[in-house]
Amino acid sequence: xxxxxxxxxxxxxxxASEAPPEKFAYTLLLSGDFSKPDALxxxxxxxxxxxxxxxxxxxxxxxxxxxxxxxxxxxxxxxxSPLSGHAFIERRYLIIPxxxxxxxxxxxxKPHPTQAKIHKIIEPEEIFHKTGYSRPHTVxxxxxxxxxxxxxxxxxxxxxxxxxxxxxxxxxxxxxxRWEIDRGPQLLHYDFWWNLPRDYMVSSEWGLPPQFExxxxxxxxxxxxYGHHIHFWNLxxxxxxxTIDLGxxxxxxLEVRPAHDPAREYGFLGVVxxxxxxxxxxxxxxxxxxxxxIEKTATIPxxxxxxxxxxxxxxxxxxxxxxxxxxDLSLDDKFLYVACWxxxxxxxxxxxxxxxxxxxxxxxxxxxxxxxPRPDGTPWAGGPQMLEISRDGKRVYVTNSLYSxxxxxxxxxxxxxxxxxxxxxPAGGIAFxxxxxxxxxxxxxxxxxxxxxxxxxxxxxxxxxx
Amino acid sequence: xxDGWNIGLWLAIIVSGVYHxxxxxxxxxxxxxxxxxxxRQSALLAALGPLAAGxxxxxxxxxxxxxxxxxLQYWSHEIRLVAALIVIGVGVFLFAYRRxxxxxxxxxxxxxxxxxxxxxxxxxxGLMLVPMYLGLCTTKPSSMLDHDAxxxxxxxxxxxxxxxxxAHALAMIGAGGVAAWLTYRYFGLQVxxxxxxxxDALWAGSLIAVGVVAVAxxx
Numbered sequence: 001x002x003x004x005x006x007x008x009x010x011x012x013x014x015x016a017s018e019a020p021p022e023k024f025a026y027t028l029l030l031s032g033d034f035s036k037p038d039a040l041x042x043x044x045x046x047x048x049x050x051x052x053x054x055x056x057x058x059x060x061x062x063x064x065x066x067x068x069x070x071x072x073x074x075x076x077x078x079x080x081s082p083l084s085g086h087a088f089i090e091r092r093y094l095i096i097p098x099x100x101x102x103x104x105x106x107x108x109x110k111p112h113p114t115q116a117k118i119h120k121i122i123e124p125e126e127i128f129h130k131t132g133y134s135r136p137h138t139v140x141x142x143x144x145x146x147x148x149x150x151x152x153x154x155x156x157x158x159x160x161x162x163x164x165x166x167x168x169x170x171x172x173x174x175x176x177x178r179w180e181i182d183r184g185p186q187l188l189h190y191d192f193w194w195n196l197p198r199d200y201m202v203s204s205e206w207g208l209p210p211q212f213e214x215x216x217x218x219x220x221x222x223x224x225x226y227g228h229h230i231h232f233w234n235l236x237x238x239x240x241x242x243t244i245d246l247g248x249x250x251x252x253x254l255e256v257r258p259a260h261d262p263a264r265e266y267g268f269l270g271v272v273x274x275x276x277x278x279x280x281x282x283x284x285x286x287x288x289x290x291x292x293x294i295e296k297t298a299t300i301p302x303x304x305x306x307x308x309x310x311x312x313x314x315x316x317x318x319x320x321x322x323x324x325x326x327x328d329l330s331l332d333d334k335f336l337y338v339a340c341w342x343x344x345x346x347x348x349x350x351x352x353x354x355x356x357x358x359x360x361x362x363x364x365x366x367x368x369x370x371x372x373p374r375p376d377g378t379p380w381a382g383g384p385q386m387l388e389i390s391r392d393g394k395r396v397y398v399t400n401s402l403y404s405x406x407x408x409x410x411x412x413x414x415x416x417x418x419x420x421x422x423x424x425x426p427a428g429g430i431a432f433x434x435x436x437x438x439x440x441x442x443x444x445x446x447x448x449x450x451x452x453x454x455x456x457x458x459x460x461x462x463x464x465x466x
Numbered sequence: 467x468x469d470g471w472n473i474g475l476w477l478a479i480i481v482s483g484v485y486h487x488x489x490x491x492x493x494x495x496x497x498x499x500x501x502x503x504x505x506r507q508s509a510l511l512a513a514l515g516p517l518a519a520g521x522x523x524x525x526x527x528x529x530x531x532x533x534x535x536x537x538l539q540y541w542s543h544e545i546r547l548v549a550a551l552i553v554i555g556v557g558v559f560l561f562a563y564r565r566x567x568x569x570x571x572x573x574x575x576x577x578x579x580x581x582x583x584x585x586x587x588x589x590x591x592g593l594m595l596v597p598m599y600l601g602l603c604t605t606k607p608s609s610m611l612d613h614d615a616x617x618x619x620x621x622x623x624x625x626x627x628x629x630x631x632x633a634h635a636l637a638m639i640g641a642g643g644v645a646a647w648l649t650y651r652y653f654g655l656q657v658x659x660x661x662x663x664x665x666d667a668l669w670a671g672s673l674i675a676v677g678v679v680a681v682a683x684x685x
Contacts, residue, residue: 003664011655012502080658082495083581084571088664144571171565197503197575236574263503463655464502 005087008453010077013260014465017331017391022451023049024113025388025397026094027419028068029058029444032404036443037061038068040096042113043419043438045397045451053436057114059107062121066098066105067404070386070448072139074106074146074170076459078196081143083462089170093119094450095146097136099403100213102127104136104148106173113452120173130175131166134158135209138191140458146170147179149192151206158209163189165203184240188227191255194235196462197262201233202285204253204269215405218313224248224275230256230285232292242292246283249275250296253283257329257336257457259354263464266354268336269294270327278302278317280324280340284355298357300324303343305369311412320368323410325402328387328457335360335424337387337396342410344370344383346398346422348430360428365420366400368410374420375432382407382415388449389456396422396430401445417446475601479630482598482672483637486521486591487645489669490662493517493582494642494649496575498658501650510650511643513578518639520582521591525631527583528592529599533623536603537616543684549596550680556590557673564666590673597680599630 010016023046029039040059044051074093079086094107094116102124109116128134135152146168152158164186165179180186188205205227211217220226228250232242246253250271258267266286273280282298300322307315314320323342329335329351336357338347344367349357364372366380373379382400389396400418401407407415417440421433440446450458486492497517501510535545567588573581586592603623649657 005659005662007659009659011658015655015659080495080662081571082490082493082499083573083575084566086566086571087490087659087662088666144566144568197499199574199576236572263505463499463658464505466502466505 002088002090005080006075006090008091009080009087010459011080011461011463012465013331013333013461016077016454016459016461017393019391019453021392022390022453024452025419026109026113026450026452027399028071028096028447029417029440030068030401030404030447031064031443032401032407032415032445034065034404037064038066038098039444040094040107040116042116045421047435053438055438055441057116059116059118061105061118063098063101063103065101066103067100068096068447069099069403070138071096071450072146072458073141073450073454076141076454078141078143078460078462081196081462084143086143091454093173095139095148095168097139097148099135099137099151102134102136102152122173122175126175127166128154131178132161133163133166133178135163137189140193140460141170143196143462145176147192149189149203151189151212152209162187163208165192179238181238182240184231185229185243186231186240188229190227190253193256193258193267194460195258195262195265196235196460198265199235200241200287201235202256202258202267203231203233204256205229206252206254212403213405215409216313221251221273222275224251226251227253229253230269230294244292244294246271246294250281251275254325255327257327259333260329260331260456260461261333261465262461263466264333268327268329268351268354270324270338272324273321278319278321280322282324282327282336282338282349282357284357286354295355297355298349298359300338300340300347303369309369311368311410313409314368323383325385326387328389328396330389330393331391331456332393335393337389339384339387339398341383341385341402343367344372344380346384346387346396346430348424348428350428361425361430363422363430363432365398365432375434376437378437380418381413382411382418386448388451390451391454391456393426394424395433396424397449397451398422399446399449401447404445407445415445416440417444419446419449472602475598476633478598479595479634480637482594483634484641485672487638487641487643489665490658491589491665492521492585492591492638492642493578494646495658496578496581497643497646498649498655501646507650510646514639514643514646516579517582517642518635520579521586521638522631522635524583524586524592525595525634526628527587529595529627529631530624532596532600533627534620536623537620539616539619546597546600546684547681549600550677550684553590553593553597553680554674554677556593557670557677560590560673561667561670589669594673594676595630595634597676599627601680601683602626602630
């Protein structure tokens with residue numbers, strides 16, 4: 001038991017952004033054809049280091065076919081919650097869910113990132129047995145435990161009952177059980193996040209395992225059968241308080257990014273594709289009294305393309321959908337970054353006025369038809385996908401793989417792993433860092449990135465920066 | 467009992483109030499959070515009210531049953547001994563089991579008073595006062611009080627329980643309020659992560675110490 005709060009815990013987003021910059025990035029490596037075990041790569045991202053841009057340590061898992069997706073910390077700044085006063089745990093363990101295997105790995109990152117190792121493995125049977133859920137997906141450190149969202153319910157194909165969130169003890173890593181007490185109309189799941197002092201949670205929807213595990217199901221997409229709802233919850237009461245239908249054509253409402261400053265009661269949501277015109281969209285939600293509202297605040301149109309350049313899935317459309325697969329909000333709540341995995345674009349929006357996002361920066365890498373190489377001329381397959389912003393807001397870490405079977409459908413020529421840094425102009429504007437180039441081991445794809453000392457897409461704060 | 471002994475006990479009640487107050491675990495960071503969320507000092511001050519009320523109620527709820535027991539004059543020695551052992555027991559338990567009860571994290575931030583009440587009970591803050599309170603319950607060494615006399619002892623001691631709770635809660639919220647206000651106005655939120663010392667062990671130790679002193683006093 002430590003005697004002082006972990007120095008990486010910060011009371012407010014502003015204090016977190018003023019903390020020392022990260023020196024190591026934790027990156028998920030996955031074997032797209034499941035021939036090798038997935039792994040965690042630790043990359044040196046300290047520009048002053050001789051190892052800058054090198055993988056300095058790898059933790060390889062003992063199993064194959066886990067399909068790593070989103071991972072997170074056992075504890076974060078939310079531990080400074082004035083309600084739980086549980087400030088004496090460490091940000092030490094990374095919780096990595098195997099989306100395909102339903103297995104959870106607990107990785108110990110102490111005493112040093114280059115000595116990271118497996119601390120505990122939670123086998124799928126334990127999760128099935130204790131929660132009735134499967135396909136663990138997103139991990140958030142909460143003040144009273146680790147919350148893990150799942151995409152599947154019970155049964156072999158994960159369709160016996162709805163998916164939801166389960167809670168893991170942040171010290172023993174025991175699976176404690178389901179979080180929901182009353183889920184209301186929620187039947188699909190994807191991402192979730194919260195405003196801790198205001199006591200609400202927001203969750204989103206992708207699809208059930210048969211709709212994603214073997215690739216996107218075009219018939220389901222065209223029949224608008226993927227998720228298109230956003231759910232609002234009373235966090236302490238664990239009850240659904242409101243569900244809003246975005247309209248059935250808004251298929252796959254994925255990442256939810258609430259403002260980091262808990263005094264600000266709004267947030268953003270990315271929608272992958274509109275089946276009427278293939279555009280992607282950004283939505284802004286906010287609270288008025290006890291009611292939540294949401295509206296579409298930015299759209300990204302599909303780009304016409306020569307069918308010769310398109311995979312079979314898209315040939316008939318003669319266009320490339322942007323496919324908004326990830327969004328991320330800087331700690332000062334100023335810039336929203338949007339990954340357009342289909343068109344190979346990373347967009348930077350100024351969201352100072354949350355309901356009027358202003359496009360202020362853009363870079364291209366890859367893309368189904370564009371196939372833009374990096375500035376140094378090396379190829380970039382796939383498009384910008386998972387994003388992680390440095391706490392100081394000066395760098396955006398970008399990977400390129402979405403999900404094994406979907407990668408293969410949209411990018412049949414393969415998606416060799418890439419990790420890049422995009423530098424941010426504080427006044428707006430972004431550009432690839434030409435000095436940073438990671439050699440990802442052959443056969444591996446890259447997914448999410450976590451940063452030493454905390455992240456813009458995991459830490460939550462209990463005090464306003466005011 | 468001498469006046470000096472009584473003054474010492476009252477002082478202990480006030481000092482433990484100050485100790486509870488400055489402990490971040492007893493809630494002053496909630497007042498800071500309220501002030502920052504609404505960007506005004508009055509929100510900070512408003513949060514101190516329910517924090518004090520919850521703490522006062524927790525003290526009273528623990529002390530009142532002992533106030534009732536004081537009618538059992540014949541057993542007063544044993545009551546004190548058992549109370550002291552309970553305090554030691556809770557201290558030992560808290561020392562061995564450092565996990566925070568999950569139920570506390572389930573209380574919504576809007577219910578500060580309830581939270582303050584629950585946390586004071588869970589931490590044994592009310593129990594810590596019991597030996598001091600029992601020390602103040604002056605008893606005439608008689609085992610054969612008549613009914614009216616017994617009633618008057620109970621009434622007096624119930625009143626005393628409320629007085630002890632109030633004095634303690636006042637000292638607690640005074641100290642906590644100053645800590646909250648200084649953090650809000652001058653020190654900034656860095657204090658929370660830099661100066662927040664883990665008091666769990668010290669807290670458990672305090673309970674044990676209070677119990678041991680009480681046992682020694684009643685032997």
